Amino acid sequence: MVKETERLFIRVLEAGDVKPLKRIWGDEEVMGLCAGATAHEKLPKIVEYYVKCHDEKGLSVYAVVEKASGIVIGTAGFNVENTIEKVELIYHFAKQSWGKGLAYEAVSACVEVAKANNVVKCLYASADPTNLSSLRILEKLGFKYIGMKWFDDTNQEEPYYELDVR
Template identity: 30%
Template sequence: MTKFLETERLLLRRLELGDANRVEELASDYELAKTTLNVPHPYPAGSAADFIRSMWTAEGKGLVAFAVVEKESESLIGIINIKQTLSFKRGELGYWIGLPFWGKGYGTEAARAMVEFGFKKLGLNKVFAGAFADNPGSWRIMEKVGMKYEGTWRQHAMRDGRFVDLAYYGLLREEFDKEE
């Protein structure tokens, strides 16, 4: 597996157990958790190490996950991943960036690197992502990296006891190749 990806301001590298406290610190923020399907709130104390180990285990099953690290501070600011469906050569992009780093373009920068990685290194035909329909910050990232809106899956998931709509975006290899 690739050890890391580098962008202008970011290093995307494999998650390490030493990241556990920082993951827990950032993921504990309700404003972040409420924008995701899988980050629990309150975040269980001491559970980030188990989460990181689960990411390692999933690597053999098509998951590629990276810590998003700000180069300047050398601090973890989020997590990004692609969950591959190998039989269909597609990958679902997932990400979160800690609240103190919102609005600075880090999510877009990391997503752009992962989309390129998906096509060039993983050989995917499609990279797609979903976000809560009422979370424009997330789906704007998808648009900025070239993904096209494909539709909204109504009441497709549940968060905090309520059904939520998910907006899906995707990018095909042929579209990615044209943009290069």
């Protein structure tokens, strides 16, 4: 267990999460404002990658589990590249979980995880300019708007935000 909130468990991904991840990363509507849906056959390798990332770097993208149902309803956490001093915050949720404040609750918990890690200095995030819900989450969490930035994976300019967590 990485973190617990009132309604959620945030935990390291597991091989058994591949099936629920099809409803998240494999769903074109969910991922339509990102780089698009991930092919289902790639999901096991992605899960392995994020488990290894957590083991080696202490941060990763995590499963978000609804306490009441025990179901994986989303993912939230950190894309770690070369360093964990500055990491990308990401989050994706199944359609059935939209509009319930669960993304904010999970992402807020992830920000707490980053703050508790003594190496992370800055989080950054972006979202499709039309994804007003995600942009509001970032602003509510205190992320500062830096400006528009080009992203090759989505092939567009997106609002780019940073949060100092030192």
